Structure formats: C-alpha cells, structure tokens
Amino acid sequence: MIDTVIGVMWIVGSAFALLAAVGVLRMPDVFTRMQASTKASTLGVGCLVIGAALLLGDAASAIRLLSIGGFLLLTTPVSAHVIARGSYRAGVPLWDGTVLDERRRDLESAASRT
C-alpha cells in the first residue's frame, strides 16, 4: 500500500519536473518561462520529497526532507519575483502576443496626468 503511494508520488513529481523543463524550453519570453519553471518545479519537487520521506521512514530524514520542501516553498516565489522585476526594469522585451501590461499603462497614465 505505502509502496504504491510512494511510486505514485515519484511518478507525478518527476512528470511535473519534466513539464517545468518543457515549459522553460517552449515558452516565448522571460516572464512566461519564469512562471512555468517556478510553479511546476515547486509542485514536482514537493511530491518527490514527500515520497522520499515515506520511503526512508525515520524521523531525522523526514525532518530534513520536510525542511527542504518548506524552504523551496518559501524561496521559489521570492526568486521568481526578483527575476521578473529585474528583467522588466532592465528592459527585456515582452512577447508580441502580450495582452496586458499594467505597469506600462500606469506609468503612461501618470505621465499624461502631470
């Protein structure tokens, strides 16, 4: 029973990790790539960590693995935010099919008001 749970966790987690890599390869600009890699890789490594904690089964390894998972959950959004803000301010071009750019709209409306 627990072997089945571990196997499903590992298959689902590695499949999400592969999806993150495919998203990084196929998405059209920096911002879409960043969000694909962030969300899918966090979920994938989280599933892998839960499966490994179930397989190893002692308290010391479980604490280490859960601290890895919690640390990834805390830090991945922060690093994605830093990359997105830095590349937008450095002037990296958005994809041609981008529908909404709220920051540019706010800057233009503030410039036209003054």
Place this chain on the structure above:
Amino acid sequence: MIEFSTQFALVTLAVALLIAVLRLVKGPTLPDRVVAMDLIGVLVVGLIVVLAASTGVRATLDAAIVIALVAFVATVAYGTYVERGHPE
C-alpha cells in the same frame, strides 16, 4: 512498483535537466539563463532526494539542503545584477 518508479523518476529528471541545459545554452538574454540555472538547481535537489531515498544513503540529504540554499542566494544576486541594467 518502487523499482519501476525509481527508474522512471531518475530518467525523467535526467531528461528535464538536459532540456534545462538546452535553454541555458540557447537563452537569448541573461534572465533566461538565470531562470534555467534556477530550474537546474531545483531539479538537482529533486535528483539527490530520489537517489538518497532509493539507495538509503542519508548523508546526501545535507548536500540537497546546501544546494537549495546556494541556488536561492545565487538567483537573488543575479536578479539584482540584472536590475542594475545588464540585460545581456
């Protein structure tokens, strides 16, 4: 079930690492390469976790913690470097 899922996870993570390295080589701007390097760090953490659990060598989990920490600090440092105006 455990053997098959271990093999599947290792092969899939290796293919994902290869694809991320491809984006690291191709990436037209520096932020693309930073994103690919961040993803490589996370994937290596997952690979180490699966290897440690399947072989039973628990000492490598500390290496996974250290790699996660260093990858986060490196990504934040590169993000601030890009923000100061070095997009290439």
